Amino acid sequence: QDAKLTEFEDNDQKPVGFGRMLRKEDARLLRGRGRFVDDVQLPGMLHLAILRSPFAHANIVSIDTSAAEASPGVKAVVTGETLKGLGLAWMPTLSNDVQAVLATDRVRFQGQEVAFVVAEDRYQARDALELIDVEYEVLEPVVDVRKALSPDAPVIRTDLEGKTDNHVFDWETGDEEETNRVFASADVIVKEDIVYPRVHPAPMETCGSVADFDPVEGKLRLWSTTQAPHAHRTLYAIVAGLPEHKIQVIAPDIGGGFGNKVPIYPGYVHSIVGSIVTGKPVKWMEDRSENLISTGFARDYIMRAEIAATREGKILAIRTNVLADHGAFNGTAAPVKYPAGFFGVFTGSYDLQAAHCKMTAVYTNKAPGGVAYACSFRITEAVYLVERIVDALAYELQIDPAELRLKNFIQPEQFPYTTKTGWVYDSGDYEPTMRLAMEMAGYDELRKEQAEKRARGELMGIGIAFFTEAVGAGPRKNMDILGLGMADGCELRVHPTGKAVVRLSVKTQGQGHETTFAQIIAEELGIPPADIDVLHGDTDNTPFGLGTYGSRSTPVSGAAAALVARKVRDKAKLIASGMLEVSVADLDWVKGAFQVKGDPGRSVTIQEIAFRAHGAGDLPDGVEGGLEAQICYNPSNLTYPHGAYICVVDIDPGTAEVKVRRFIAVDDCGTRINPMIIEGQVHGGLTDGVGMALMEMISFDEDGNCLGASLMDYLIPTALEVPDWETGYTVTPSPHHPIGAKGIGESATVGSPPAIVNAVVDALKPFGIRHADMPLTPSRVWDAMRGQATPP
Numbered sequence: 001q002d003a004k005l006t007e008f009e010d011n012d013q014k015p016v017g018f019g020r021m022l023r024k025e026d027a028r029l030l031r032g033r034g035r036f037v038d039d040v041q042l043p044g045m046l047h048l049a050i051l052r053s054p055f056a057h058a059n060i061v062s063i064d065t066s067a068a069e070a071s072p073g074v075k076a077v078v079t080g081e082t083l084k085g086l087g088l089a090w091m092p093t094l095s096n097d098v099q100a101v102l103a104t105d106r107v108r109f110q111g112q113e114v115a116f117v118v119a120e121d122r123y124q125a126r127d128a129l130e131l132i133d134v135e136y137e138v139l140e141p142v143v144d145v146r147k148a149l150s151p152d153a154p155v156i157r158t159d160l161e162g163k164t165d166n167h168v169f170d171w172e173t174g175d176e177e178e179t180n181r182v183f184a185s186a187d188v189i190v191k192e193d194i195v196y197p198r199v200h201p202a203p204m205e206t207c208g209s210v211a212d213f214d215p216v217e218g219k220l221r222l223w224s225t226t227q228a229p230h231a232h233r234t235l236y237a238i239v240a241g242l243p244e245h246k247i248q249v250i251a252p253d254i255g256g257g258f259g260n261k262v263p264i265y266p267g268y269v270h271s272i273v274g275s276i277v278t279g280k281p282v283k284w285m286e287d288r289s290e291n292l293i294s295t296g297f298a299r300d301y302i303m304r305a306e307i308a309a310t311r312e313g314k315i316l317a318i319r320t321n322v323l324a325d326h327g328a329f330n331g332t333a334a335p336v337k338y339p340a341g342f343f344g345v346f347t348g349s350y351d352l353q354a355a356h357c358k359m360t361a362v363y364t365n366k367a368p369g370g371v372a373y374a375c376s377f378r379i380t381e382a383v384y385l386v387e388r389i390v391d392a393l394a395y396e397l398q399i400d401p402a403e404l405r406l407k408n409f410i411q412p413e414q415f416p417y418t419t420k421t422g423w424v425y426d427s428g429d430y431e432p433t434m435r436l437a438m439e440m441a442g443y444d445e446l447r448k449e450q451a452e453k454r455a456r457g458e459l460m461g462i463g464i465a466f467f468t469e470a471v472g473a474g475p476r477k478n479m480d481i482l483g484l485g486m487a488d489g490c491e492l493r494v495h496p497t498g499k500a501v502v503r504l505s506v507k508t509q510g511q512g513h514e515t516t517f518a519q520i521i522a523e524e525l526g527i528p529p530a531d532i533d534v535l536h537g538d539t540d541n542t543p544f545g546l547g548t549y550g551s552r553s554t555p556v557s558g559a560a561a562a563l564v565a566r567k568v569r570d571k572a573k574l575i576a577s578g579m580l581e582v583s584v585a586d587l588d589w590v591k592g593a594f595q596v597k598g599d600p601g602r603s604v605t606i607q608e609i610a611f612r613a614h615g616a617g618d619l620p621d622g623v624e625g626g627l628e629a630q631i632c633y634n635p636s637n638l639t640y641p642h643g644a645y646i647c648v649v650d651i652d653p654g655t656a657e658v659k660v661r662r663f664i665a666v667d668d669c670g671t672r673i674n675p676m677i678i679e680g681q682v683h684g685g686l687t688d689g690v691g692m693a694l695m696e697m698i699s700f701d702e703d704g705n706c707l708g709a710s711l712m713d714y715l716i717p718t719a720l721e722v723p724d725w726e727t728g729y730t731v732t733p734s735p736h737h738p739i740g741a742k743g744i745g746e747s748a749t750v751g752s753p754p755a756i757v758n759a760v761v762d763a764l765k766p767f768g769i770r771h772a773d774m775p776l777t778p779s780r781v782w783d784a785m786r787g788q789a790t791p792p
């Protein structure tokens, strides 16, 4: 249950280690003292604006920049041709494709970058855009993903040599033959076509950068909205041919990332080029429409799902065929060996005999993306698929959906459990989590209430989702992004007075790392969190690592932080043995001090040891001065958090409006570092889920015009649309993580959409409805109630 404010109001009661504690960063963020990219002001700084294509598909016949160049305040106008001359017209994406930095030959989605202007202020830059005269020859756009592979579809990626169709990749997992065999012998097969629509992470702060190239030092400083500063720096070095040690990427405060700030966007590169060309610092800051139409969207999967079971409800197998819309450039970030991300976990939390998935990814004339919006690489889609099809099975078999799930869970003694698609779930104990959610919800009473309401013609629905995620990418033996292994560095320094600074490779975007990583060090070293500074986001001051997304910070960098603290503790022990004149074997660690075994009166605190480590006098033989350590942590496996969600909705039969009345979320992320932050993460993710399930969708008209280009058209939930969340938890530690923690940051975004959709479909049961596609807007629910197919 959510704790009362008083429990954590008082930071004087803060734990030395894990527990509720107010966020250290809020002191500045809540006072408006945060420093975001747009707050960066440098002397002589210029401003950049981007000209974007109004068409989804067109040849560029000519571009005339002369009037723009003559416009007041304009310092430079750059086109694709200029960049081509510098060898910079194209850049690699984070999934081994290339993307145009500025279009040269043609434009391939509405909103694509065609030219940019650098001027003295933002208004002059924007005004000059109007003066650029581009002649386009409009081409037929490929908007319908189902038609992208038809032989008469125009080929989008004519830039790729020898490309004659719109294929991106084909991918397969599981055992097809075995799955077909199990299906053939099953009593019941249920099939459903399920769409996960294109949605957008829409962080509060849009993307932007300030580039400052110093030609004398040859040094580039880039402030940018990036969730992965080190990976970006390496890529800039490779793309621009700048020496890596002369590039400093600084991600200051970030106003939400949600996967939107993982890719490298052309705008970042524009600001770099702009600064090199003008010799001045150059700022680029996107507006809301630019963010919505041109930066990483998410999902866009069309899935055919089939489930096979016995008449008694034992699930035997799942198979699926997926058509994935990747837009004009494959701009998703995914580990190289996982082109469909971690979609392979579509077998969910159930013990199956067989599973198989076939996927085809295609190019369309839409913005690139496929980013993991609050999703560990396509897990959101996988969880939605399995939790929807399991509900469809419950509907067919007339079994209660909670009972069906309980009957099929992987059992605690089966962990570590290898799924039929080869994922090794580290730990789990599903039934208690499910039972707790049912108890909190008052499940049986809810079903009674529903029966009474149904009898009166009222539409009430109860939806369940149970999920297992795979987060914490990942073991470097099989996970890398563009060849960069997914391990994380961490450095810890304890100063002479016992205050400490820990340097992370991951980057907080609002989830509170400055607090929780201090808590991890505090737990391991007994130094109060207030005495520990957490540094992140500046590549000159932090060790290399792959960044924050896919809820990987706690599983990977959190482990690194715990282990680097243990290294420091080991050294502290040697120093303590010298100070207390006993052997190391005679020392006990009590949080914050070493004590002589059997003589608790003789002890030295970590602060005293720190002073001694830097102080006068000899240290034990072979011990160097100072108290610090560094580490690069390579996880042996992912962590697999799980959760049970129950949603209660009421539907107005007159307007078809869905109201989420209650939502119960029981999460298991193993050891909980800061329960207050965890609850905040869950609240945010559940709100995301309401958005995706009920209102968010980026759609296109037949010309490829983006219809979700503003927050008037692309609806996101506010406090008014969400209930008071009811949260609970169970704790099943990860056996391979040094503190047993699993990720939590995306659990609720992953788990809530199926719970909400299942609730809506359950409410519509009297209409004989087994499935309806998101977003369940009043018009879609109305159509469903009237038996009309929902439009794709």
Ligand code: PCD
Residues within 6 Å of the ligand: 227, 255, 256, 257, 258, 259, 260, 262, 371, 372, 373, 374, 375, 376, 377, 509, 510, 511, 512, 513, 516, 517, 548, 549, 550, 551, 552, 553, 554, 555, 669, 670, 671, 672, 673, 674, 675, 677, 678, 681, 684, 741, 742, 743, 744, 745, 746
């Ligand atoms: N935790 C604790 N405990 C445990 C776990 C965890 O305490 N066990 C906590 C930590 O520390 C942090 C948080 O919680 O603080 C989270 O975590 P994680 O799970 O590890 O995660 P990360 O990595 O850190 O982060 C990331 C995530 C993601 S991924 C996303 S989307 C989102 C989330 O995060 N985003 C965001 N959340 C958030 N929040 C905020 N505020 N903002 C943002 O932006 Mo992706 O892939 O990118 O799509």
